[in-house]
Each structure stands twice: as C-alpha cells, then as structure tokens.
Amino acid sequence: MSIQAFLRQGFIPFNTALETQWERLDELIPALAERAAHAAGTLGTPGKVALIGIGASLGAEGGPAHYLDAHGIPARRVNSGGDPRFDPAESILALSQSGRSRETVEMIRRSERPNLAVVNVSGSPLAQASDAVLELGDLSDSLASTIGYTASAAAVSMLAETWVHGAPRDSWSGIGGRLAAFLAANTAGVNTLVGWAHAAESIDLTAPEAQFGGAEAGALLLREVTRIPTAAFETRQYLHGLMESTRESTIHLVYRGEDNGQVLAALTSLGRRVLDLCPAGSAAIPGTLRIEIPALSELEVPLYLAALLQRVASQYCAEAGIDPDEFLFLDTGTKLDDNE
Template sequence: MSYRSTVSRQPEALADSLAAAQAELAGLDLAPLGTGLVAVTGVGASSAAAVVVAAELQRRGRRAFAVRSGEMMAGHDLADIVLALSHRGRSVETVEALRKLPRAKSLAITNDSESPLAEAASFHVRLANGGDATPSSTGYTATLLVAGLAVDGIQGASGADWAGLPAQAAALLAGAAEKMPRLAQLFADRRAIDCVGAGASIGTADGASLLIREAARIPASGYETRHYLHGPMESMDETTGVVLFGDTREIELAHNLEEIGVPVLLVTSRQDIGDAGKRTVIHVPEAENLILRGILDIFAAQLLAAELSDAADLTDVQFRYKQTDTKILAA
C-alpha cells in the first residue's frame, strides 16, 4: 500500500478506529489506571505520539511523562501506570518494557488484540486503521485517536469532538494539498529540515522530522521551541527549511527565519498570519485537547513528506536498512 494512498485514507481510517475503540472501551473498567504516576511509551513514531499523550495527561492534572521504550528495558520501577503504544504490537522494546514492570498496571494500544504487547498488558484497545505504509500515516493518527479516547475513559470526558474528526481530517487534507505546490518549490533541494514545537507539539515536531527522514532521506530533527532559540537554529540558512507547529513564540520565530531567507512552513490556529515571502501558513482549528490538536497538526507534515519523497524520486521506496531484532515475529 502506497504512502500517499494511506494519507488520503485518513478520514476513513479515523472513522473506523473511532467506532472500534469506542465499542471496546465501553466494555472496559479503567478505574485501576485512575491514580498514580503514568509513563507513556513507544519507539519510532509511537515515541513521538507518546509525547503528545503525556502532555494531554499533564493538562488534565495527571503526573505523567513520555519515555522511549528502550529506556525502560532495564526494568527500573519508573511508574505505577504504563500506556504502551505500538501499531502492530510487536516492538521488542515496548513489549520488554511491560514484561520488566509486572507490578505496573498497563494499557496497550495496537491493531492486534493477539499481539505480544496486548498479551503483556493489563488492558488493550485495538486500532482499526487498516493497512499502513512506510512512513506511518494512519497508524500514527489512529494511535493518537484511540489514546485520546482512552485518556477520556480514565480522566473523564474532555469535550473533544472525536466524532467530528474524520470530517475535519478530510477538510484539512484538502486545504493543505492546495499549499503543496508552493511548498514543493520552496523546500526543493534542502540539505536539512528542522521541525519545531512546544509542549505537546514537541511530539508532533519529532513525528514530522521522522516522516521527512523516512520518506525523503533528508536529515531532519525535532526541537522544542524555546530550546531552539538557544543555538540550534543558528545553522539554518537559505539552503535549509523549518517546519513550525504552534500559536505563540512560533509566530515570531517564523518571522525571524524568513528574514534570513529560510523557507518556513507554519502550522497554526492563528488566523492573523498568512503566506509571505518564503513563509507558508497552513491553518488548523483550535483544540483545547492536545491529542486532538496533535492529530490535526500532523496532516500537513504527512503531505509535505510525500512531496519531498516524490521530488527525490523515492516515492514508496522501502527502507534501506533492514533490522532483524526490533520486531517479535508472528508465531
């Protein structure tokens, strides 16, 4: 299945995952996950998603943090609760993280209820996004959606319009697609691309940088906004590009970068800023729920990665480096 085709399937994949997860959650009593310190974990794109989910838990008043699963494999008693994210549920590090913390209550979110991660967890909720491609598109957003529903199940309803998400996804993808010819020209032949955001958007920036690395093989990195101001941005110039996610300091940062000739994509809910010079703006709806906002923000990055992949003649090219020790094979 091609990358572009899975991105275009986002509305359907989100609708299917919404229905499946709501049905499963209706039959689960998540009260045991209601107190204690929460670790949200995953590897790769799931690690980026974990940052978004942990930020929403913090916003809701929970003590929570994101941690890569490889950092939990030593078995240190880091948390009372573990939310484990893995699309297929076969990531060695994430499964091992749960196995090394048998006293912690855990919730796994995967697309396979018989996966090793599902079997290792106290609770499991299934995705229903269908097939995914490399880099991950529907798997990433479905993971966030189901995590958002699970957080609501643990903490109480947040008021997020999950039912309206598939229609929002369709509208945002259509709007972002109109900006892609401009972005393809401005971001052509970049030697490096930085992705930047604050709070939950640190995870979105990390996920976006991974998309660009995987799809277009362009060196890309994710940074927290305020940290980026303290030196990392100094290497950026007219031969690079920056993708910004946010509504506050990111606006001024977009101006700073454009002034020195850096092409910028700004994904923001602010309506008082638009395209100018080398700055391209994609507007998204405001969302108090940080997981919902993380889903809305990533669509632009997915489409940009597809554009850069096409420009590099890498459309749907598979990974060059084959790993033999990162997935638990099916029996």
C-alpha cells in the same frame, strides 16, 4: 510468525493508504471511543502514568502526556529504549502499532506496574504481555505509517480524555472529514512546501512542549519517506542555540506556540523559508508561508500535522522519483519474532 513474514504481511502501498485514510478513520472513531472508555475503566484512573513507546509511537504519546499532566494526572513520556525507574504509584501505558517493538515489549515484561497496551495488531507479543489492551482493529497500513499513527494518536488521546473528563470528547466525530477538507484547502501550501523540499538539505520542525511529540513523529515520517535529513526541536531548546545551524538550504516548519513568535521573527529576519503552522484566526507574520490548523482541541493538532506531512511526503516522492515503500533497512532487530 518470523520477523521476515511480519515485514511482508498486510502492508499496503503508502499512496493507497493515504487515499482511504480519512474515510477509514471516521468509520473507526465510534468504536475507538468505546474501546478507549472501556480500557480506561479497566486500568482505572492512574495516580501517575508513564507513557512508553519508541519511534512514531513515542511521538503519538506526547500530546496526551502533556494533556494529562496539565489536568492533574502526573504524566511523562518514556523512551522504551532506555532503562527508567518507575515510581511505585505509577501505571504504564504502552503504545506499539505492531505490538512487536522489542524495547517496548521487554519493558512491559520487566515491569511490575499495572499496565495497558495500545496496539493495532491483535494477539501480538505486547498484547499478550499486558494487563489490559486497547486494540485498533488490525488496520491495514503502509510500512511508513499512516492510519496506524493517526488512529494510535487518537486512541491515546481518548484514553487521556477519559481519565480526565470521564469520556472522550464528542469532537472526535468527523475528524477524518475535517482532515480531508484541511488538505483540500491547503493544496497551494503543499505545492510550495514540496517545491522548497526539492532544494532543501535539511528540515527543522519546531514546536512547543504540548505539540513536540507530533513534531517528532512528523520528522520521522519525512526522514523515512523523503530521506531528507529532518529533526524536531522544542521551542525553548531551539532558541538556546540550536537554530544557529540554519542555512539558506534549510526549511523551517514552525508550529506557533507562546514563544514561537521569537523563532519566526529570528528566521524571517534572515530571509529563511519558513512555514508558520498556526491556530485558526492567528495574525499573519510577514515573510512566512502560513497554514492554519483548525483543530478543535490541542489533542487533534498532531493529526493535522501528520496529514499535512504525509501529503507533502507523497507528492515529493512522486516528483523526485522515490518509491515511498522502499526502505533501506527493513530488519534491524527492532521487532520480535513469535518465539521471543
């Protein structure tokens, strides 16, 4: 398959993908849990693990890497665009929705470490190059990823839970319905965010380390679809000077962690437009738009963030007259042809 053929096959409109995403995710979850448990057993519980990827896939690995590390399995995220050195005791988990991300496939081909790939497209170059494979099932998706991202994030999270606990959590059942209900309950918040976006020159997403990967993926989605300059920042880094560039035209989306009270207090003191994304039951902070994230575990949080920002992006594009399926740069050499 040529890269031109790949880019034109199987994609559905962004808004169509959003309409069916949560029902499809709920249908997929039972099979995904079985596949994750099987794949985790095939590779075995790693002594150490490097989670490699690029773009949204690297973002989807952030929560699981933090979770593994916090539960006694040393783990790190690795940008497959770099040239890292792997520990002899380190296994590799590679994620690429297309299975054609050039940097990720080439890193697996060079590596001599035990490895497991998570892909959406069966028979892809990454699937062929890996020791073991967890396939999402050739899910139809839009060019700006919807279910490809949320299913990938769930799959890698289930792998992490299996390595730590022996099986994925039962709470994944019904996650699609809960995400749909979350969006329905926050229509007013979405409308406010979209209104802010029309006057925004930039958007900053801030999150603690455990949720930083989800923030990265969210920033990428907004950049791709709305074309508003958007960036993600880890909370402690943001406090060390990065927030100095805030302007009246900056929107701040802050996932509340242990230290984000400082970020919220500083920004609201300047009268900035701030979205406080906080765990359910958190105390309100004056001067912010507040949206509660009713996740049942920390690994679900990135899916809630993705759901919210996908909806914001869709509505913003509809109002601004932007086609969410029109990309300026379709082929930049980042995907492999079949003969490569």
